[in-house]
Amino acid sequence: MDYQLINYILNLIQDMHDRLNFFNHAGHKIMWCDYSKSGEEQMIKLLEEAVVYGKTAGDHLNILADFKSTPKCPEFNKKLKAYGKSYHQSGIEVKAAILGIDSPLKRVVVNATMAITRIKNVRLFDSKEDALKWLVES
Numbered sequence: 141m142d143y144q145l146i147n148y149i150l151n152l153i154q155d156m157h158d159r160l161n162f163f164n165h166a167g168h169k170i171m172w173c174d175y176s177k178s179g180e181e182q183m184i185k186l187l188e189e190a191v192v193y194g195k196t197a198g199d200h201l202n203i204l205a206d207f208k209s210t211p212k213c214p215e216f217n218k219k220l221k222a223y224g225k226s227y228h229q230s231g232i233e234v235k236a237a238i239l240g241i242d243s244p245l246k247r248v249v250v251n252a253t254m255a256i257t258r259i260k261n262v263r264l265f266d267s268k269e270d271a272l273k274w275l276v277e278s
Contacts, residue, residue, distance in 0.1 A: 166276040176208040183216045191223045200233045202275045208240030221256050235261040237271035
């Protein structure tokens, strides 16, 4: 048995769990998506997993996503727009707090993407605490 391969696979599974999971905050279920310090390929894989994972949340989905130190990713943005539209059309209410958007250009891209996907409840935050506070507000 190749223990290095098994260890490698277990590390990949742990990394995915660390980057994508649900947690409870103030009685609200929140999906954590950590894209930080990822390349485009890893971001797309995480996005695809997040879409499947997110649909298990029911008719309301709170998302906390971190994009700190991520590159410009046109293919990711294209897929995000398509998935966002599918959520909107399915009737799932999405509320997303976004961290790590640290440049004016990235802010413009995020705002344009959200306008195209028709997801209205999206805000950019500088701190995780402020983001969580907003996510649990009614």
